[in-house]
Amino acid sequence: MFLHEYRGSHNFFLRYFVAAPLIWLMIVPVVIADIFIEIYHRIAFPIYGIPYVKRSEYIKVVDRAKLPYLTVWERVGCAYCGYVNGWLHYASVIAGRTESYFCAIAHLETKGYQPTEHEKFFMKYGDEAALKKRYFMHELTYGPESTTD
Secondary structure: OOHHHHOOOOOHHHHHHHHHHHHHHOHHHHHHHHHHHHHHHHHHHHHHOOOOOOHHHOOOOOOHHHOOOOOHHHHHHHHHHHHHHHHHHHHHHHHHHHHHHHOOEOOOOOOOOOOOOHHHHOEOOOOHHHHHHHHHHHHHHHOHHHOOO
């Protein structure tokens, strides 16, 4: 549903004076986290030999603005959502590559748990032999100085 379809809603006050400021206020922690994640990504990944995550593959801001049927406010909202949701996905991939490098043990499978995409390639919970083999292969690939205890 587009923004202009909500204008006659009985929840106008809640939508625009309570919820909207909370949504837009989230830009502050996201931008701060973006700066710190990017610093970490650019410094730590080369040190450990982890491939960079290509930011442009996750964050899209201007593509929706080209849609002629959106209002100015809808375009601004789409840019905001494109940035925030794209950045969350981007940050998740960075965190996933970090986890894959240092701790490739899948969580214990429990009812309702939704594993991340990268965790699907981890060693099964409790499989010590597979984990040791993975760490051995890691050492062959990256050298003994890059292993962690």
